[in-house]
Amino acid sequence: MQETRYRFILVQRLLGGWTVFKENPLGIAGIVLLTVFALMALASFFVPLLGPMYNPMTGVDPAISHATAPSWRHPLGTDFIGRDIFTQLLEGAKIAFMVGLSAAFISIVLGTIIGMIAGYTGGITDTLLMRISDMVMVMPSLVILLILAALFGQLSIWTIVLLIALLRWPAVARVIRSQTLSLKHRPFIEAARVSGASHLRVLFRHIMPNVLPLSFLYMTFRVTSAILVEAALAFLGFGDPSQVSWGMMLQWVWKSGHMFQAPYWLLPPGICISLLTLSFYMLGRAMDEVLDPRLRKEEPS
Amino acid sequence: MTLLAVENLSVGYRTRQGLLKAVDGVSFRLDRGKSLGFVGESGCGKTTIGMALLRLLPANAEVLGGRMLFRDRDLMQLSAAEMRQVRWKDIATIFQAAMNALNPVVRVYDQIREAIETHLINLTPADTAARIENLFALVGIPHKRMHDFPHQYSGGMKQRAVIAMALACHPAVIIADEPTTALDVIVQDQILKEIKTIQDEFHIGLIFISHDIGVVAAVCHDIAVMYAGQIVETGKREEVFERPLHPYTRLLLSSHLSIDHTPTAVNLDSGATPNLMHPPPGCRFYSRCPLAESACADNAPVWIEGSRTHRALCNKSRSRRT
Amino acid sequence: MPDNTSPIVELENVSKRYRSKVRFLGREARDVVALDGISFAIYPGEIFGLVGQSGSGKTTSGRLIAKLENPDAGVVRLEGQDVSGLRGAALKRYRRKVQMIFQDPYQSLNPYLSVLQAIMEPLIIHDIGTRGDRLAEVERRMQAVGLTPPDDFLNRYPHQLSGGERQRVAIARTMVLKPEFIIADEPTSMLDATIAIQLFNILLDIRRRWKVAFLFVTHNLGAARFLCDRIAVIRKGVIVESGATTDVIQNPRHAYTQALIAAQPGFAYRGSDDGLYGQNEHRLHGQVDDKCGPDAAAADSEQTQER
Numbered sequence: 013m014q015e016t017r018y019r020f021i022l023v024q025r026l027l028g029g030w031t032v033f034k035e036n037p038l039g040i041a042g043i044v045l046l047t048v049f050a051l052m053a054l055a056s057f058f059v060p061l062l063g064p065m066y067n068p069m070t071g072v073d074p075a076i077s078h079a080t081a082p083s084w085r086h087p088l089g090t091d092f093i094g095r096d097i098f099t100q101l102l103e104g105a106k107i108a109f110m111v112g113l114s115a116a117f118i119s120i121v122l123g124t125i126i127g128m129i130a131g132y133t134g135g136i137t138d139t140l141l142m143r144i145s146d147m148v149m150v151m152p153s154l155v156i157l158l159i160l161a162a163l164f165g166q167l168s169i170w171t172i173v174l175l176i177a178l179l180r181w182p183a184v185a186r187v188i189r190s191q192t193l194s195l196k197h198r199p200f201i202e203a204a205r206v207s208g209a210s211h212l213r214v215l216f217r218h219i220m221p222n223v224l225p226l227s228f229l230y231m232t233f234r235v236t237s238a239i240l241v242e243a244a245l246a247f248l249g250f251g252d253p254s255q256v257s258w259g260m261m262l263q264w265v266w267k268s269g270h271m272f273q274a275p276y277w278l279l280p281p282g283i284c285i286s287l288l289t290l291s292f293y294m295l296g297r298a299m300d301e302v303l304d305p306r307l308r309k310e311e312p313s
Numbered sequence: 314m315t316l317l318a319v320e321n322l323s324v325g326y327r328t329r330q331g332l333l334k335a336v337d338g339v340s341f342r343l344d345r346g347k348s349l350g351f352v353g354e355s356g357c358g359k360t361t362i363g364m365a366l367l368r369l370l371p372a373n374a375e376v377l378g379g380r381m382l383f384r385d386r387d388l389m390q391l392s393a394a395e396m397r398q399v400r401w402k403d404i405a406t407i408f409q410a411a412m413n414a415l416n417p418v419v420r421v422y423d424q425i426r427e428a429i430e431t432h433l434i435n436l437t438p439a440d441t442a443a444r445i446e447n448l449f450a451l452v453g454i455p456h457k458r459m460h461d462f463p464h465q466y467s468g469g470m471k472q473r474a475v476i477a478m479a480l481a482c483h484p485a486v487i488i489a490d491e492p493t494t495a496l497d498v499i500v501q502d503q504i505l506k507e508i509k510t511i512q513d514e515f516h517i518g519l520i521f522i523s524h525d526i527g528v529v530a531a532v533c534h535d536i537a538v539m540y541a542g543q544i545v546e547t548g549k550r551e552e553v554f555e556r557p558l559h560p561y562t563r564l565l566l567s568s569h570l571s572i573d574h575t576p577t578a579v580n581l582d583s584g585a586t587p588n589l590m591h592p593p594p595g596c597r598f599y600s601r602c603p604l605a606e607s608a609c610a611d612n613a614p615v616w617i618e619g620s621r622t623h624r625a626l627c628n629k630s631r632s633r634r635t
Numbered sequence: 636m637p638d639n640t641s642p643i644v645e646l647e648n649v650s651k652r653y654r655s656k657v658r659f660l661g662r663e664a665r666d667v668v669a670l671d672g673i674s675f676a677i678y679p680g681e682i683f684g685l686v687g688q689s690g691s692g693k694t695t696s697g698r699l700i701a702k703l704e705n706p707d708a709g710v711v712r713l714e715g716q717d718v719s720g721l722r723g724a725a726l727k728r729y730r731r732k733v734q735m736i737f738q739d740p741y742q743s744l745n746p747y748l749s750v751l752q753a754i755m756e757p758l759i760i761h762d763i764g765t766r767g768d769r770l771a772e773v774e775r776r777m778q779a780v781g782l783t784p785p786d787d788f789l790n791r792y793p794h795q796l797s798g799g800e801r802q803r804v805a806i807a808r809t810m811v812l813k814p815e816f817i818i819a820d821e822p823t824s825m826l827d828a829t830i831a832i833q834l835f836n837i838l839l840d841i842r843r844r845w846k847v848a849f850l851f852v853t854h855n856l857g858a859a860r861f862l863c864d865r866i867a868v869i870r871k872g873v874i875v876e877s878g879a880t881t882d883v884i885q886n887p888r889h890a891y892t893q894a895l896i897a898a899q900p901g902f903a904y905r906g907s908d909d910g911l912y913g914q915n916e917h918r919l920h921g922q923v924d925d926k927c928g929p930d931a932a933a934a935d936s937e938q939t940q941e942r
Contacts, residue, residue, distance in 0.1 A: 198742055199737040199738075199739055199742040199743040200742060200743050200744055200745045200746075202703055202735075202737070203735070203737060203743050203744075203805070203808070204745070204756070205703065206701050206702075206703065206730060206733075206734060206735045207730060207734075207756060207757040207760055207808070207812070208726075208727045208730035208731065208757065208760045208761055208812075209756075209760050210760075213760065217756075218745055221745075221747035221748075222745070222746070222747060354827040354829060354830075355827055468689075497688035497689060497854065498688065498854065498855075498856070498895060498898045498899065499688070499894055499895065499898045501898070501900075502897075502898035502899075502900070503898075505900070524827055524828070525828070525900075526828070527857075527899070527900035528900050530900060531900040564829060565828065565829065568828040568829040568831070568832045569828055569857070570828070570831075570832065570855070570857035570858050570860065570861045571857045571860075571899065572856050572857050572860045572884050572896060572899055
């Protein structure tokens, strides 16, 4: 029946996309790393169930109330008040994902839509949107966040996420706008208009797939910058005190004077920040190839 | 006198899936004062031959075999420095849309002067100036436009400037690859005439590469028809175009739409070119050939002669009834 | 081959200019006049050729009929109605009747849409049929343009197709809406002659089967000779001559037309009698240097561009 054949073709195409992705070494590396971190994040839900000792915030080991080196009970040792570092690391993974993905997602959605509209409409709308974008872009996000934190006291993690997103969309918007401008006059866009497509359809069916790879690529940058901003805020003492993030861990190492005495405490959060941001980058590169059919390695046809 | 003698030239491109033989066992000669036209569809290897002769192949391509002799010197044996001297001084080139190869920030006069000074170090400035003025006159660019920038020229003028540059060092051979494709018909006509005039006057050996039969017929004494990396027919212009031997030549001819044409042409061609990475053992034109027999698929085609100068690569002997 | 006496598409005194955005030292921005009061009419089922060189305005004429742009003066009519005020639903209805094939096969297909999606797109836009109906229609059109078997092509993306195949997809895409008029803007200028002639045969077939009228925009007089019933020669936004194709080519009246004809590479081939590739009756002409176009016309097209 015609209908079934149509669905089959769709499935074929999705499988095709996966096959391409599989063959990209960066993509595999990125996915592997991300899976590791994702598992860590998931584990953070379950590990505290092992016992009150393993709660990242409050799980103080009654037997130990100071920093100790790694042992069987505490694979990465304990921090200065006896909390398990490994548990904290897991929790940090969860926070990083949350912060990174949400902030990046919001700023990408904002940036892409604004960029596309600006590029496609042109004229006054374009000028207005781009001037707003310029103004937001020149604001130093970390400084603003620090000022806001100083003014309003400690910010909750979700406020931080929102603020990062609101301050970081312009870079995406500019790039998407350029891309849209160059696409607007391409023959295949004109062909869509001649076929009778409304502006909305042209924008979302024809222009958007051509800018999405760029959006995704920038999303990976946004994730990395969001994680880094949050870590920086936490490190400086302006993060959400009720959340154990990697930045927060680094703050504790520093504040408690253990920076040079406890490498088992100092290194893991730092390494995790680097590796997580790296894995998002690699994922972005691989996604580029999947999303852009032209970048795929030649298929034997 | 023979300027160029190419024997069994093969050129391959290294791709991810393997070696693609773009040119396979091509042989031809070019005499002084004659023009040889290479005609065929895109992908047949004609441009690759031009690049190979100048040793300007891209990084992933290499000459797999055969010899290219210029005035009895093997071009493959020359060092890079020697080849640089040969290029432009002895063998010059005009590429398609070469107008885009003009440096936009340097005046045209100066670009030609640089070309001359780089290759002919013994000329005095006065001689150089005289030569440049002659060149501009030759290609029909008015004196007062000599010192303009390329963007001030029209498309036709830019192409003439490129021709002037090619002639600057009075080369023995010019390789022109689709030199008029980007131009309007009237301008193309003038440029083709100029190329012919210049060629006649200076006895330059011209290799003219094009997919347009009409253009090649207008300029060239001899024709080489290429298909899938091989020359499938070669001969004098009249021979090849009036008494074509190879079915592919006849396909090309029947696809040419001229203004005298009565519109009843029916082209039954499938258009499928063979895979140059794994070329078929027999005739490469087999899958598209309306005269094909089963033997053609397995047996490599042989040269059949139409005359002393005219031959084609085909398993069947075709005699044209005029 | 006009079927009846009233034109399907008509341009009446149409002008179009493009404003140059550059203002140089206070001088007024120079306008480029693309079309200067041109008029022509195309009849149902007819293939009408607009022959001109680059910058002549021929592509602009096509774009005006496709309503990608609007004229600055004059009227464009479809079936007698002025199309300038069309908006919204009326414009969409117009789009069903008037379609366009673009020049560059490497840019006229969305790289992110498969062949199936590209050809089905107009049907989705106009909400025609069920998904099953649409698939059937797509396959029918693919058969008609020679993309067979359809299954081989449906899931392919443009970068997996040759130039000729891409243009066939573009043609199939225009046909699913069953248009009455198609603008073919130099559809083969970037393709080899052997492919071009196959595409021309497809266009002729479309005209024969569905009585679609065509505006064939080209710089190639030979192609116009092959395809068109009537042609108009356009130069710098002005039509210098028009009429039945054979008439214009055999008895050109305007100097520019004569120059164009004289500049054609003088070559024609006498076909074989075994009819291997159809019947072509040509003769090999002599040297090209017999005739030379009138200097005035030639010098005109060599006009330099001072910026």
